[in-house]
Amino acid sequence: MDFNVKRLAADAGTFLSRAVQFTEEKLGQAEKTELDAHLENLLVRAENTKQWTERIMKQTEVLLQPNPNVRLEEFLYEKLEKKAPTRMNNHELLGDSMIESGNEFGPGTAYGNALIKCGETQKQIGGAEREFIQGAAINFLTPFRNFLEGDFKTILKERKLLQVKRLDLDAAKTRVKKARMSDARAAAEQELKMTQSEFDRQAEITRLLLEGVSSTHAHHLRCLNDFVEAQTTYYAQCYQYMVDLQKQLGSFPSSFSNNNQSSVSGGASISVPTIPVSTALPSVSAGRGSSAASGGFSELRSSNGSRKARVLYDYDAASSSELSLLADEVITVSSVPGMDSDWLMGERGSQKGKVPITYLELLN
Numbered sequence: 001m002d003f004n005v006k007r008l009a010a011d012a013g014t015f016l017s018r019a020v021q022f023t024e025e026k027l028g029q030a031e032k033t034e035l036d037a038h039l040e041n042l043l044v045r046a047e048n049t050k051q052w053t054e055r056i057m058k059q060t061e062v063l064l065q066p067n068p069n070v071r072l073e074e075f076l077y078e079k080l081e082k083k084a085p086t087r088m089n090n091h092e093l094l095g096d097s098m099i100e101s102g103n104e105f106g107p108g109t110a111y112g113n114a115l116i117k118c119g120e121t122q123k124q125i126g127g128a129e130r131e132f133i134q135g136a137a138i139n140f141l142t143p144f145r146n147f148l149e150g151d152f153k154t155i156l157k158e159r160k161l162l163q164v165k166r167l168d169l170d171a172a173k174t175r176v177k178k179a180r181m182s183d184a185r186a187a188a189e190q191e192l193k194m195t196q197s198e199f200d201r202q203a204e205i206t207r208l209l210l211e212g213v214s215s216t217h218a219h220h221l222r223c224l225n226d227f228v229e230a231q232t233t234y235y236a237q238c239y240q241y242m243v244d245l246q247k248q249l250g251s252f253p254s255s256f257s258n259n260n261q262s263s264v265s266g267g268a269s270i271s272v273p274t275i276p277v278s279t280a281l282p283s284v285s286a287g288r289g290s291s292a293a294s295g296g297f298s299e300l301r302s303s304n305g306s307r308k309a310r311v312l313y314d315y316d317a318a319s320s321s322e323l324s325l326l327a328d329e330v331i332t333v334s335s336v337p338g339m340d341s342d343w344l345m346g347e348r349g350s351q352k353g354k355v356p357i358t359y360l361e362l363l364n
Contacts, residue, residue, distance in 0.1 A: 031173070033166050039203060042210035043159065049213055050152050053220070057144045060227075064133045064141075091126030095119040114249055121245040125238050132234035140227040147216055151209075158206045165199040172196075214314040214327045218359070221313075296362045300344070306334040309346075309360040323353030333360065 035043075088096070098119030105112035172192040179185035300307055308330055315325040323346045325331070333344040333355065346355035 031170065033170050033173075033199070035166075035203070039207055039210070042207060042213070046152070046155055046210050046213050049216065050148065053144050053148060057141060057148075060136070060141060064136055089126050089129055091122045091129060095122030095126060098122060117245060117248050121241050124241045128234055128237040128241070132230055135230045136227055139230070140223050143219060143223045147220075151212070151216060155206075155209050158202070158209055162199075162202045162206045165195070165202045169195045169199045211314070215316065218313040218315065297344075297357055300333070300362070301335040301341075304335060304337075306332050306347075308363040309333045309344075310363055311359060312361055313359050315356065315359050317353060321354055323348065323351060323355050325355060325359060330363065331355070333362075 096119065098115045100119075102112040102115030102119060105115065107113055107116055169192075172188065172195040176185065176188040176192050179188045296307070309332075311325045311327055311329050311331065313325075314327050317324040323331075325346070329348070332347040334347075336345045339345070339354070342357055343354045344357055344360070346353060
């Protein structure tokens with residue numbers, strides 16, 4: 001019991017000391033240990049990454065589900081770890097209405113048949129939209145959310161602990177200045193050494209975590225490529241569905257035996273060009289290949305020589321055959337016959353291994 005009382009008293013004393021130090025710093029009555037510029041820059045970058053990740057996530061969620069009530073419902077189901085009820089999207093609802101009305105007017109009539117074909121196409125587009133939304137949620141939103149709820153929360157925790165260690169360090173410095181007796185001064189200096197060591201250790205832990213944000217950027221870049229590829233596939237599918245529908249409707253008779261034909265025929269006709277999907281929408285993978293070959297990489301492969309390259313992002317080797325990289329370092333790269341076109345051989349002193357070209361920028 002006495003031990004617990006003493007411990008509570010010590011904790012209360014520590015808390016009070018930190019509170020006094022914090023208040024005096026705010027009032028300009030006490031000196032404050034400043035973090036080094038590199039660590040401050042890393043903290044700013046991490047905070048910017050968090051804010052922009054939240055904003056991009058929010059706008060992506062609005063894009064995928066414009067209805068705020070449905071978004072709220074899906075959020076509640078996710079928090080309750082329950083599966084949200086499957087509901088038809090707008091294209092599918094429109095498709096059902098067209099098909100039902102076409103059957104009502106009669107599949108054997110031109111109008112009824114056209115409504116059914118339009119309805120079937122709308123339902124195809126609805127299915128493609130559903131696949132796109134599901135894929136984007138898994139491959140784009142989930143990694144962003146994992147960063148905010150995982151890595152960044154860890155960074156916040158260690159950053160707060162660094163703040164506590166800094167307050168302890170500054171409070172110890174103050175006690176050294178105020179100590180008058182030699183015994184008291186020796187004890188205060190010993191405490192200062194201990195708090196300085198704890199502060200330095202926490203600063204290093206925080207720095208390592210913050211430098212990991214470079215890997216987060218590289219991961220989010222891959223997720224962004226996946227998102228763009230999913231959008232390209234979705235829009236290409238929708239375009240092809242509509243081109244096919246247009247061809248089907250173009251085979252219908254140009255005149256109908258109904259009373260409204262005279263007013264309809266008087267209107268201007270609309271012609272929609274049918275552009276092949278392969279021409280209108282180049283694949284993302286092809287775009288990546290062309291960008292990868294630019295910047296001198298293709299010349300490097302053909303020459304079998306070596307070049308200096310700057311590393312754009314941190315990279316952790318996935319196997320012993322690969323070389324780990326640090327952002328902004330300069331390494332030597334060369335091409336090896338038979339190696340995958342997305343990789344080069346990298347050298348750093350005596351270290352050697354495969355490196356991904358998407359992490360490199362060739363130097364002149």
